Amino acid sequence: MASSVTKLDNTKIVAEFLNSFDTFLFDCDGVLWSGTHLLPNVIETLDLLKKLNKKVLFVTNNSTKSREEYTKKFSNFGIEGITKEEIFSSSFATAIYMKNFTNLDSSKDKIWVFGESGIEKELQEVGFTTIGGTDPRLNEPWDQQATPFLPVDPEVKCVVAGLDQSINFHKLCVTFNYLKVPEVQYVATNIDTTFPGKPYLQPGCGSMINLLTTSSGREEPPNCGKPSQLMLDAVFKAYPDLKRERCCMVGDRLNTDIKFGIDGGLGGQLLVLSGVEKAECLTDLSHGFELPNFFAEKLGDVYELYSE
Amino acid sequence: MASSVTKLDNTKIVAEFLNSFDTFLFDCDGVLWSGTHLLPNVIETLDLLKKLNKKVLFVTNNSTKSREEYTKKFSNFGIEGITKEEIFSSSFATAIYMKNFTNLDSSKDKIWVFGESGIEKELQEVGFTTIGGTDPRLNEPWDQQATPFLPVDPEVKCVVAGLDQSINFHKLCVTFNYLKVPEVQYVATNIDTTFPGKPYLQPGCGSMINLLTTSSGREEPPNCGKPSQLMLDAVFKAYPDLKRERCCMVGDRLNTDIKFGIDGGLGGQLLVLSGVEKAECLTDLSHGFELPNFFAEKLGDVYELYSE
Structure with missing residues (x-):
């Protein structure tokens, strides 16, 4: 194991870790919860940080x-008191990007969405009209002659694409036909x-x-997702007083979360092994990604070891 | 335009073209029909060839x-008298490949299918048991706990994947989990x-x-699809008397049909512009593919010009 990666495995190390940072940025899936299951001692760890x-x-x-x-998702997991202002999602970062870093005019240009409601709502919140997305007519079987979504709407200037757990051929075919128009821009929420x-x-x-x-x-x-720095730009825009060296990114993926923290010059990166990465990634470096400075089996270890 | 590509645009050239070959191998989509529409004078051209x-x-x-x-599809388009033995599909070629060129034992090894009924039926015809594919339970919403398709069946030794116009997240998630098993082989019908x-x-x-x-x-x-030569191997296995220099491949794509004919050493390749490729592909060579020796606006030109 690379000597520079410190495992959070005793009370003293955890105390030093906590003293080193004022702000903790958390990835969610694989760190706080896994699918529909809350991971152990997550609430206790968040309460400890607040304390x-x-x-x-x-x-x-x-x-x-x-x-x-x-x-609401936090609340459903029993994690109370989290506000919208504390959450930065790739759909929010995409909306900020579309509004501020493209030549689109949100008062008249439309966006075709391949993805779920989070993308639609964040784009709409900054003023864009979206089409596609969760429109229920896209759940009808694909029929070249009958689809109400083609030919393409000339007011659509961009396709924004993200994860769609209701993916189907109708959505793919219409999105494909928008992407075949060279003037239509193309942006992904994350990769x-x-x-x-x-x-x-x-x-x-x-x-x-x-x-x-x-x-x-x-x-x-x-x-616009991690490891792209667009998301971190949004964080520092919202909280300009944060000091990068006193921030620690906590995540379960080297290629997104940890790279995001390193590229952003944050003082710490904590890899937890409760999601995508397994312990081997710290010794078999064939993946080619930089390692974090801390790792733990799971986030709840912070609480468990601090309480010892 | 490359001087070596002859356009079928007059009676004399068409007569020479027809005299040069004994056998014509046709791609279907984009050559005979486009979606649900028969292309003009296709039946007349096929009748002429028969005559x-x-x-x-x-x-x-x-x-x-x-x-x-x-x-039946031929028959529905009014193209009568075509037999199963005259048709070579990528699902048939895949079944031949699975049976003869892998270490799978069709009497006991199962195959997980991502794709439509053609794949299931051809694999079953050579003896394999297939699961997945068009099983209607795959149309239920993806639910990690409720899916009857996971954990993976250890008797499955291969994933065969092809086009699925009923693609959904349930199918993707189960197929993904089979592909995460290193011992499970992975074969595509075409690309x-x-x-x-x-x-x-x-x-x-x-x-x-x-x-x-x-x-x-x-x-x-x-x-196992064009331009892979597995499909041509199946053709020559079924018709060992064919002479390659007297065969002409007719298709609408340079990167599959025409490459297939060239790689297979067939005497002729006829590109028709009624499908994917446009005339520019013959002059703007940035696509990097070899050109055919003949092209025509559409297959029906053979009949129209021959009859002049």
């Missing part, structure tokens, strides 16, 4: 829910090729993006 | 139907990234394969 006056933020590549809907579930791992947004990109012959789209 | 004692075979990457079902429809082009098998390959982290699978 120690740490700032706690959530930075998720999951685009399927809006930040508003995400607060995670898998996402954790319990007990089964599942294909992720990045794999669906790959289908769309391959079929349409497009270049890979820009994406 | 001239030419052998006519059909070589399609479409895996969705069995050869038996394909004969066309698009397939023609009317009026809209659609994402093809190769794009879905890409989703599966990307998400599972697998290597690209071997594939």
Whole structure:
């Protein structure tokens, strides 16, 4: 194991770890919960951080829910008191990007959405009109002659694509036809090729993006999820007083979460092994990604060891 | 335009073209029909070839139907008298490949199918037990706890994947979990990234394969469709008297049909512009594929010009 990766495995190390940072940014799937299961001692760890006056933020590549809907997800898991302002999702980062970093005019340009309601709601919140997405007519079988979604609407200037757990051929065909229009821009919420579930791992947004990109012959789209720094820019815009060296990113993936923290110059990165990565990733470096400075079996170890 | 590509645009050239070959191998989608529409003068051209004692075979990457079902498709288009033995599909070629070129034992090894009924029926015809595929339980919403398809069946030794126009997240998740088992082999029917429809082009098998390959982290699978020579091997096995230099491949794609004919050493390749490729592909060579020795706007031109 690389000597620079410290395992959180005793009370002293955990105390030093907690003293090193004022702000903790958490990935959610695979860190706080796995699919529909809350992971052990997550609530206790978050309560402990609050008691120690740490700032706690959530930075998720999951685009399927809006930040508003995400607060309900926390509440359903028994994690109370989380506000929309503490949540940064890839759909929110995408909306910020579309509004501020493209030439689209949200008062008249439309966006075709391949993905779930989180994308629609965040884009709408910054003023865009969205079509496609969760429109129930897209659940009808694909019929070239009968689809109400083609020919393409010339007011659509961009396709925003994310994970769609209701993926079907109708959605793929219409999205494909928008992508065949060279003037239509193409942006992805995130590029995670898998996402954790319990007990089964599942294909992720990045794999669906790959289908769309391959079929349409497009270049890979820009994406707004970790490890892209667009998400961190949104965090520092919202909380300008944060000091990077006093922030720690906590996640379960080297190629998104940990890279995000390292690229962003955050003082700490904690890898937890309760999601995608297994312990081997710390010794078999064939994956080619930089290692974090801390790791733990699970987030709840912070509480368990601190309480000892 | 490359001087070596002869356009079928007058009676004399068409007569020379027909005299040069005894056997014509036809791609179907984009050549004979486009989606649900028969292309003009296709029946007349096939009748003409029959009258001239030419052998006519059909070589399609479409895996969705069995050869038996394909004969009905011809019949529904008014093309009568085509037999199963004259049709070579990528699902048939895949079944031949699985039976003869893998270490699987069709009497006991099972195959998980991602795709339509053509794949199931051809694999079953050579003796394999298939699971997945068109099982209606796969149309239920994906539910990690409730799916009857996981955990994986240890008797499954291979995933065969093809185009699935009823693609959904349940199918993707189960197929993904089979692909995460290193011992399970992985074979694709074909790798066309698009397939023609009317009026809209659609994402093809190769794009879905890409989703599966990307998400599972697998290597690209071997594939049994054009331009792979496995399909031509099946043709020459069935018709050992054919002479390659007297065969002409007719298709609408440079990267599958025409490459298939060139790689197989067939005497002729006729590109028709009624499907995927447009005339520009003959002058703008940035696609990087070899050109055919003949082209025509559409197959029906053979009949129209011959009759002049």
